[in-house]
Amino acid sequence: MNVLYKRNADARSRTISGQRVIARQSDVYELNETAEVLWRAMRNEVTMQELVAALAAEFDVQPAVAEVDVQELLDTLVSAGFVVRSRP
């Protein structure tokens, strides 16, 4: 069964002088273009495959390459509490 990913409701997101910044408790991250696409997609619950597809479409990269980036970002954001995992 697919795992679903969504932003944690207590994460704050702002655009400051063109830079997307997310904050939660005392952690603040500046998102690069890749992370921003994924962050935007995670407004709603999405699967890993949907995130890979979103990234591949946005940057015209092979899904296998996009998957590495997605997995890396999810590992970071889930461990920092910005993104929550659930099972449908």
Next chain:
Amino acid sequence: MGPLDQDLANLHAHALELSIQRRAMAAFLSGSIVAGYGHANSDVDLYLVGEHLDASDAVGEARFDMAQPCVPISIAYLGQQRWDLELWLPSQVDELLARLPGADAARGAHAARMPTIDELDFLYRLSIARPVVGEPWLANAQARLSESRVGAYVAAVWMQDADDYVDDASGLLLVGDEQSAVLAARVALGYAIDAVCATRGLFQPSAKWRYRRVMQLPGVMDPEVYWRLESGWPQMWSRSADYVNEVLDYVRELIEETDLEL
């Protein structure tokens, strides 16, 4: 000359007369008429600035947290039209302008004091003011205002307020208190709209002009979307939760996508 300019030209002569009578060093018209929001019952708001203004006919005062806290208010009539006159000392205006948050404060690099609602209202009125006498004084004050980061700072604070109400509304839905969730979502919507407007210099705090402010920012927010969320409840949604979730999604998107341009 448009209708607004014509209205102001008509008011200017009387404003000039009052300014001279009171020996004002600077005077400006502001408020809803100057903002272009005038209506059949609008008062005229005239601000007089000077060291020795005659306040003997004052009918009240506005109070601010300043070294000299009282701003006397007088009322005059021109025919049926009421004129509200606020009598400011130059040092009082200076004091408010000196407190404005700079770029460091807007970035959170040091603590700044959020202007009170009355202060914001006055500062906004100053930002759109039309001079009557003492034009260089007004130009200087407006330059200090526009060089400050007051709009971005106020927007950042109001975005935080919107976020807090989004959290409240979400939590209220979870415990089944749909009525309170609706109210919290509507407050969040107000803060979010006001925050977006503040980033564009429209940091006027009055809720009654919110739709007008949205209309002033074509391409930034869709007035129809805003008005549907503001006024469409409960006719347009069969379930409270659907309404709340749609408002919260809109608020989150507004907050996230609006550049604070600090």
